[in-house]
Amino acid sequence: MKGWHRYTITLVGGLAVGLGAAWAITGGGLRDGGIENGPWSTSLGYGTKATDPITRAAVARAGLLALPAKETVYWSAKTDAAGAPLDGNCRYSLSGTPLDARWWSVTIYDEAGYLVANPANIWSVNGANVALDAKGEWRVTIAPTKPAEGAWLPGTKGQPFHLTLRMYNPGKAFRADPAKAVLPQIVKEGC
């Protein structure tokens, strides 16, 4: 093999490895770079000039046009409370108390971050449309079929899913320690 052959091979290989590495490094989405709270994770550095190039690229890929944390905190969950990946074939209880924010919502997406068609045309629940029980808690069922009672967030059979929790204008107490804030519980009830 001639010298320039070797250089050509490593040059092309280097380009491919570099591009692949860039894509892999920035593919962590909203999970990397930050704060963990049960199955939820976020970073308070989104949407600011101070973020490093890797975070900026990761946010551009996972949540382009995201707002900074003072305006909105975006939490992402890919697993249930037990750490198992969220599965559209299963039934989950999503529950909690009203969150420390002016407004909040939980939206269901596919793994790439897009809405999936469902017969009910429902993709989210929010603080204005969940009902509180006597204890002041709300509860929503995530399942491929409508539950006999209560609020429903449709899952899609055969498809994993992700949840995004948005908290608009989060309270000061929340921002002081987001890792300890009380966030919604995601508990698998059956498949």
Place this chain on the structure above:
Amino acid sequence: MRSWLGPLALGLIVAVATAYAAIWAIPYGLMNVAIDRLGQGGVNTMSYGNLATPERQPVVRPSPDLAYSSCPYDLSGGPIAIDVAPVPGRYTSLSIFDAATDVIFVRNDVEAGGKPFRIIVARAGQAVPKGTEVVRTNHDHGIALIRLLLKEPAEIGGLDAIRRQSSCGTVTKLK
């Protein structure tokens, strides 16, 4: 084996340089795609988007609870003015993003005292109308986005007229 040392060193340098360059370029590339997709109503004009559905998702992770109005902008011909009319009692915010996807300005309805406001977006050195609130940027391109929160999608019918009072356009008068 020794004959591979030089080529491997080159490959390593190329890989690192490519990764750096690609990571740097990803936000610009994705912003261009977003400007293309959101800019079908035209540049430097406000488009009042329909609510996100599986069929209509111009950007990743759209919120189905939000009515998004967007103004993809181009400052190469001069500054633009953005007028925002908040909907009383509803979370409304204006956020302005530059070509690198950085947020360069955010204001919500509470910060605005629930009142309409005007923001001029200009590049450094561009002349702007006196007495206006100006946001300076180092990039020609970007997107201004207005979010309006809905309790449920059906509300858009009643709130659409108010949100259409928000607008965006090239600054033509400097006084």
